[in-house]
Amino acid sequence: MVSNLMEKTLAPLLRKSLTAYSTRHTAIGENIANVETKGFRPLKVDFEAEFRRALEKNGPVGQKTNHRHLDIGHTVDSLHGRIKETDAQVNIEQEMADLARNQIRFDFAVRKLRGGYDNIKMAIRGRVG
Amino acid sequence: MEINTDSFFKTFRISSAGLSAEKKQLAITAENIANATTTKTLDGTAYKRKTLTREMISRRPIFSNNLKAASLQLATQSGGHMTSSYYQEHPVNRTGSREVKTEVEELEQFKRIYDPGHPDADGEGYVNFPDINVVSEMLELISASRSYEANVTVMNATKSLAKKSLEI
Numbered sequence: 115m116v117s118n119l120m121e122k123t124l125a126p127l128l129r130k131s132l133t134a135y136s137t138r139h140t141a142i143g144e145n146i147a148n149v150e151t152k153g154f155r156p157l158k159v160d161f162e163a164e165f166r167r168a169l170e171k172n173g174p175v176g177q178k179t180n181h182r183h184l185d186i187g188h189t190v191d192s193l194h195g196r197i198k199e200t201d202a203q204v205n206i207e208q209e210m211a212d213l214a215r216n217q218i219r220f221d222f223a224v225r226k227l228r229g230g231y232d233n234i235k236m237a238i239r240g241r242v243g
Numbered sequence: 244m245e246i247n248t249d250s251f252f253k254t255f256r257i258s259s260a261g262l263s264a265e266k267k268q269l270a271i272t273a274e275n276i277a278n279a280t281t282t283k284t285l286d287g288t289a290y291k292r293k294t295l296t297r298e299m300i301s302r303r304p305i306f307s308n309n310l311k312a313a314s315l316q317l318a319t320q321s322g323g324h325m326t327s328s329y330y331q332e333h334p335v336n337r338t339g340s341r342e343v344k345t346e347v348e349e350l351e352q353f354k355r356i357y358d359p360g361h362p363d364a365d366g367e368g369y370v371n372f373p374d375i376n377v378v379s380e381m382l383e384l385i386s387a388s389r390s391y392e393a394n395v396t397v398m399n400a401t402k403s404l405a406k407k408s409l410e411i
Contacts, residue, residue: 132408136250139404143254143397147261149390150268151343153299206393217400224407231411 123234128227134161134195135220141197142213145204156204161195168193251405258398264345265391268295271347272384279375282363289363289371291349301341350374 141157148154176186271293281290352374359368 136404139401140250140254140257143401144257146393146397147257148299148343149393151297151299210393210396213397213400217404220404221407224411228411
């Protein structure tokens, strides 16, 4: 019942984005640590594009009744945020900016998620605080 | 919550590897500057300029190994079931391995300067000085210390993310 309640809020989306942000953080950390490494190809996690596609809900989306079912179409469940190698050079300023931005997004998602849980807590108690 | 704390610890490991590489770079640069005019070392030659090279060695995952491991991955439904030994020995490796090799190289290059009165001068009156440009070493020093700071920033950011995720 409670888990059902949680699935209807933004929680699944936020959970996915937190995972993607922490993956991206690792990728940025690796890029910065390897600024001077020859042959290193910077890593990138492009989660936002996938995220947008999932929100637009274009095309048919398969409903999963078993966790072993494969994803059809872009749904929140199919969001991953995988690390990809790019062919560019490491740009340290860009990486530092991405680090700061990613950190703020992570903080935002944490705060939003916590807000959701606080609301449910409030509803359970029936009073504020 | 499926936030991967392992990923944070991985970031710590990566950043600390970066920090130690930058520290090594600083030490080598300091050594180069300190020995910019050393004309005789223990092996009899002038000091050789040292450089730190960092190179990425990445190995692509081997498809046949992964296929074998994935197809031999038997489901275990009871604690008493045995797991396939091939899978345990060769877990599916999707990303391949990526490691950074750091190496200190010595450059066999000298500046020949005419100074017959120098105690280390050769028969023609030339002295071998190390091929070190102090200005470019200073640049190297600044760049290494900035990179060090960048890694410290990442480390602090990781710390704050890990702490933040405990607030959920």
